[in-house]
Amino acid sequence: MIVAETPRLRIRHFTAADSQFTLQLLNDASFINNIADRGVRNEHDALQYLVEGPIKSYQTYGYGLYLVEHVESAESMGMCGLIYRQDLQETDIGFAFLPQFCGQGYATEAAKAVIHYGYHKLQLPRIVGLTSAANINSINLLSKLGLQFEKTVMLPAQQQSVMLFS
Numbered sequence: 834m835i836v837a838e839t840p841r842l843r844i845r846h847f848t849a850a851d852s853q854f855t856l857q858l859l860n861d862a863s864f865i866n867n868i869a870d871r872g873v874r875n876e877h878d879a880l881q882y883l884v885e886g887p888i889k890s891y892q893t894y895g896y897g898l899y900l901v902e903h904v905e906s907a908e909s910m911g912m913c914g915l916i917y918r919q920d921l922q923e924t925d926i927g928f929a930f931l932p933q934f935c936g937q938g939y940a941t942e943a944a945k946a947v948i949h950y951g952y953h954k955l956q957l958p959r960i961v962g963l964t965s966a967a968n969i970n971s972i973n974l975l976s977k978l979g980l981q982f983e984k985t986v987m988l989p990a991q992q993q994s995v996m997l998f999s
């Protein structure tokens with residue numbers, strides 16, 4: 834299912850066919866250092882992650898993390914989407930791109946489309962951004978989306994305190 838298209842990008846639901854790309858993205862150093870090590874080490878793990886993560890989220894909440902691909906070549910570039918945080922009772926925007934697709938404005942282009950989708954199609958009342966204080970690229974992106982620092986929150990599942998932008 835296609836969620837949105839922008840001049841350069843198509844944003845769509847993940848499927849089981851995206852496990853090879855997911856394996857690559859989740860093992861990129863910037864993903865592991867800035868988000869988490871999801872322990873995905875082979876295509877089977879990646880498929881399990883997709884089924885229990887994004888695909889389950891579509892079924893449970895009606896949204897989740899989406900795959901971002903080039904609109905013409907259909908090359909997979911990254912992920913961007915909406916994550917429901919049960920412990921905070923908030924929906925946050927998440928994003929991660931392979932290094933060769935960073936620094937070209939793709940993440941901002943995808944995130945703007947996802948926020949538009951969240952407010953206008955899903956009718957969500959509020960979308961926040963969560964990031965560690967050290968993640969300058971993420972903070973920069975959230976600022977370009979018009980989000981501002983609101984407070985520091987604790988994520989019990991990760992046992993980590995993060996900055997919440999709204």
Ligand SMILES: CC(C)(COP(=O)(O)OP(=O)(O)OC[C@H]1O[C@@H](n2cnc3c(N)ncnc32)[C@H](O)[C@@H]1OP(=O)(O)O)[C@@H](O)C(=O)NCCC(=O)NCCS
Pocket residue numbers: 863864867868927928929930931934935936937938939940941942963964965968970971973974977
């Ligand atoms: C966070 C992340 C997605 C940001 O990606 P990014 O490519 O730096 O973000 P953007 O899409 O905003 O692009 C940034 C730069 O592209 C440049 N750029 C080049 N061509 C551009 C274009 N056509 N349009 C817009 N910007 C363009 C801009 O100069 C911009 O930098 P600036 O804002 O300092 O001017 C990326 O660093 C990443 O994947 N990190 C690992 C995962 C992660 O940390 N996720 C967040 C967890 S909270």
